[in-house]
Amino acid sequence: MPGPALTWELADGVAIVTFDLKDSPVNKFSRAVKDEFLATFTALEQDRAVRAIAVFSGKPDNFIAGADIEEFVTIGSAAEAERLAAEGQEMMDRVTRFPKPVAVGIHGACLGGGLEFALACHYRVATDHPKTQLGLPEVQLGILPGASGCQRLPRLIGARAALDIILAGRSERAPKAFRLGMVDELVHPAILQDITIAAARRLADGWRPRRRRPGGVLAWLLDRNPLGRRLVFRTARRQVLERTKGHYPAPLAALEAVEHGLKHGMAEGLKREARLFGQLAVTDVSRKLVQIFFATTQLKKDFGLPNAPPPTAVQRLAIVGAGFMGSGIAGTAIVQAGVDVRMKDADLPRVAKGLAAARALLDDRLRRRRIAKYEYARLAALLSGGDGYAGFGRADLVIEAVFEDLSVKQQVLREVEAAARDDAVFASNTSTIPIARIAEAARRPERVIGMHFFSPVDRMPLLEVIPAARTAPGVVSTAVGFGRRLGKTVIVVKDSPGFWVNRILAPYANEVGHLLAEGASIEEIDAAAVGFGFPVGPVTLLDEVGLDVAEKVSQVMGAAFGERLQATAGVTALVKAGRLGRKSGRGFYRYGGGKKRGVDPAVYELLGVHPNGGPRLAEILQRLVDGMLNEAARAVGDGVVGTPRDGDIGAIFGFGFPPFRGGPLRHADDLGAARLVAELERLAERYGPRFAPCEVLQEQARRGSKFYP
Ligand code: 3H9
Numbered sequence: 060m061p062g063p064a065l066t067w068e069l070a071d072g073v074a075i076v077t078f079d080l081k082d083s084p085v086n087k088f089s090r091a092v093k094d095e096f097l098a099t100f101t102a103l104e105q106d107r108a109v110r111a112i113a114v115f116s117g118k119p120d121n122f123i124a125g126a127d128i129e130e131f132v133t134i135g136s137a138a139e140a141e142r143l144a145a146e147g148q149e150m151m152d153r154v155t156r157f158p159k160p161v162a163v164g165i166h167g168a169c170l171g172g173g174l175e176f177a178l179a180c181h182y183r184v185a186t187d188h189p190k191t192q193l194g195l196p197e198v199q200l201g202i203l204p205g206a207s208g209c210q211r212l213p214r215l216i217g218a219r220a221a222l223d224i225i226l227a228g229r230s231e232r233a234p235k236a237f238r239l240g241m242v243d244e245l246v247h248p249a250i251l252q253d254i255t256i257a258a259a260r261r262l263a264d265g266w267r268p269r270r271r272r273p274g275g276v277l278a279w280l281l282d283r284n285p286l287g288r289r290l291v292f293r294t295a296r297r298q299v300l301e302r303t304k305g306h307y308p309a310p311l312a313a314l315e316a317v318e319h320g321l322k323h324g325m326a327e328g329l330k331r332e333a334r335l336f337g338q339l340a341v342t343d344v345s346r347k348l349v350q351i352f353f354a355t356t357q358l359k360k361d362f363g364l365p366n367a368p369p370p371t372a373v374q375r376l377a378i379v380g381a382g383f384m385g386s387g388i389a390g391t392a393i394v395q396a397g398v399d400v401r402m403k404d405a406d407l408p409r410v411a412k413g414l415a416a417a418r419a420l421l422d423d424r425l426r427r428r429r430i431a432k433y434e435y436a437r438l439a440a441l442l443s444g445g446d447g448y449a450g451f452g453r454a455d456l457v458i459e460a461v462f463e464d465l466s467v468k469q470q471v472l473r474e475v476e477a478a479a480r481d482d483a484v485f486a487s488n489t490s491t492i493p494i495a496r497i498a499e500a501a502r503r504p505e506r507v508i509g510m511h512f513f514s515p516v517d518r519m520p521l522l523e524v525i526p527a528a529r530t531a532p533g534v535v536s537t538a539v540g541f542g543r544r545l546g547k548t549v550i551v552v553k554d555s556p557g558f559w560v561n562r563i564l565a566p567y568a569n570e571v572g573h574l575l576a577e578g579a580s581i582e583e584i585d586a587a588a589v590g591f592g593f594p595v596g597p598v599t600l601l602d603e604v605g606l607d608v609a610e611k612v613s614q615v616m617g618a619a620f621g622e623r624l625q626a627t628a629g630v631t632a633l634v635k636a637g638r639l640g641r642k643s644g645r646g647f648y649r650y651g652g653g654k655k656r657g658v659d660p661a662v663y664e665l666l667g668v669h670p671n672g673g674p675r676l677a678e679i680l681q682r683l684v685d686g687m688l689n690e691a692a693r694a695v696g697d698g699v700v701g702t703p704r705d706g707d708i709g710a711i712f713g714f715g716f717p718p719f720r721g722g723p724l725r726h727a728d729d730l731g732a733a734r735l736v737a738e739l740e741r742l743a744e745r746y747g748p749r750f751a752p753c754e755v756l757q758e759q760a761r762r763g764s765k766f767y768p
Pocket residue numbers: 084085087121123124125126127128129143144147168170171172173175196197200203204205206208353356357359
């Protein structure tokens with residue numbers, strides 16, 4: 060039955076159904092697709108030659124990406140969204156109750172409604188390919204699995220395992236999904252079709268697969284008796300609240316849907332699930348999270364230039380500087396991109412240390428069973444190093460991650476140019492120094508660019524790519540393309556001091572010194588920011604970044620922007636006293652055994668301040684946040700980011716600006732420029748001209764305009 064999405068053919072009693080949504084890179088469920096599924100299933104039911112069904116995706120590396128997100132964001136009311144979920148549930152129910160067996164062969168992403176569909180089928184086969192991921196990411200969009208996922212997954216794999224996936228919006232790779240019992244068989248992609256069709260046929264012949272619920276006695280104790288279950292839900296609720304601090308309603312609602320269903324039965328569970336889905340789908344939090352999804356998706360295709368030439372595929376990477384950043388980049392490059400990496404540092408002990416640190420990332424993947432032993436051996440062999448530039452002549456890209464000092468970086472650039480090919484790209488991993496200044500030492504300035512990674516490199520999702528005025532467009536594409544291969548979300552930013560992230564963090568971090576001087580306590584400052592939704596407060600952030608690094612950044616920012624971004628002397632005093640933050644075990648806080656151990660009271664003495672009540676929490680928060688929004692708006696006016704989208708994504712992925720607020724520029728829009736300007740004027744009057752509202756905000760206030768039209 061040809062249609063826009065589904066086709067089928069009969070092979071020896073089995074209808075092979077292919078889902079291939081036209082003009083879309085992924086398969087997704089919209090109302091139209093759902094109707095087509097229902098019509099197809101009716102035809103298959105009526106066709107007496109069809110004994111069983113096997114469903115596949117026609118997309119090369121995607122199974123089904125879930126419900127069509129674009130469709131549900133247009134929904135205007137909770138009631139309408141509830142209806143959408145109920146219709147989705149009915150479709151899944153139709154599949155489960157279908158009188159002929161339905162097997163599904165999964166290759167590629169099987170997410171959200173896609174997994175809900177697979178769960179409704181009678182048998183699931185998945186490929187063991189790394190692209191095959193099964194999960195329910197709905198809470199990351201501020202909603203919950205609303206097409207029966209909250210009911211089906213816990214019934215299949217137990218409440219605990221299901222909650223782990225649903226509440227975090229997690230996806231599992233196929234081998235883990237198989238171990239958990241989400242799929243019945245794991246096969247090589249080459250035999251997916253055959254095995255799935257054979258299973259469908261066996262089912263039609265009366266075979267019933269035997270499923271053991273994984274987990275043994277513990278699962279029985281916790282999942283299958285009311286007392287144990289109560290404990291599971293209580294623990295999960297506490298963990299969700301600890302993680303979300305109450306800012307995200309979706310995980311708690313999902314928990315409620317699962318719990319209600321297990322207590323009162325499937326039918327009641329489905330009703331509750333649909334109602335909660337409806338309520339969540341129209342929340343502001345969900346809208347914001349969906350905007351972030353689309354922004355990151357757009358960024359995957361954006362090379363930061365209007366007519367960007369295609370990137371050169373980097374096969375060999377060379378890195379100068381085997382320290383924390385250099386080894387982090389090396390390890391990430393091997394793990395994520397599988398490229399050949401050559402590291403160089405001044406002496407062999409340092410190189411050895413860097414190589415060991417890079418390899419630790421591989422060890423971790425082996426330990427977590429993300430790679431097999433032979434893959435480990437293959438990847439480990441890609442890593443090498445030395446105290447000279449041997450091997451640099453083969454590199455397509457050279458990244459320097461040496462000491463943050465202009466003359467040192469220029470010296471490295473000269474040495475690299477002598478050793479590397481003429482067409483190699485030279486990227487500086489600087490956090491503050493303008494790329495144009497570094498490139499002044501270059502013979503080939505058009506091959507020089509900035510790639511600002513964040514620490515720790517393997518975990519931080521953002522990369523700032525910074526072309527200087529003379530950087531060739533192809534070099535920009537290559538840096539952006541390589542960043543993406545490392546799994547990073549990449550924004551292209553203007554070559555100006557602090558780029559984007561450090562520029563807007565500067566007033567936020569500097570305000571700590573002012574607040575402490577006025578008698579605020581370290582705990583209060585951090586608590587205000589965490590209450591707003593930042594993952595950590597600014598004082599903890601300083602400790603994490605390293606106070607020596609923070610000092611260096613603030614000096615550069617102060618020199619570039621004058622009094623407005625001038626730091627107080629506090630951090631310098633701590634650095635002088637040997638307190639470098641977490642890495643040295645002492646900063647504003649004390650650290651031990653890998654944990655933060657509380658504020659060190661000696662710090663107040665070192666800074667010559669006394670916590671004595673100080674400003675109110677609301678005032679602290681306004682100073683921290685408004686200062687940042689003001690600088691963000693000013694930087695947009697200076698063209699530091701190409702679009703507000705890049706600025707918001709940079710802040711969210713760079714330092715955890717609360718995603719549910721959509722980023723600093725969306726948040727500024729939500730407050731409204733007029734209100735923000737009034738708040739800033741009041742702060743400026745009280746605390747000084749650093750708060751004076753920037754021209755961009757004043758202009759917006761005058762015109763009633765916004766960053767996002
Ligand atoms: C849900 O299922 C709710 C149900 O429980 C209940 C309902 C009642 N919708 O990322 P890519 C687009 S909620 C609309 O570059 P990749 C994407 O925008 C859903 N569009 O590819 C892009 O468009 P364009 C839960 C979608 O190979 C294009 O496809 N599911 C959707 O790097 C290519 O995307 C999720 O949250 C969608 N569901 O990664 C999964 N998915 O080309 C969201 C993709 O116009 N999706 N698009 O810019 C993903 O995680 C990734 O896209 C995926 C592919 C891993 C699938």
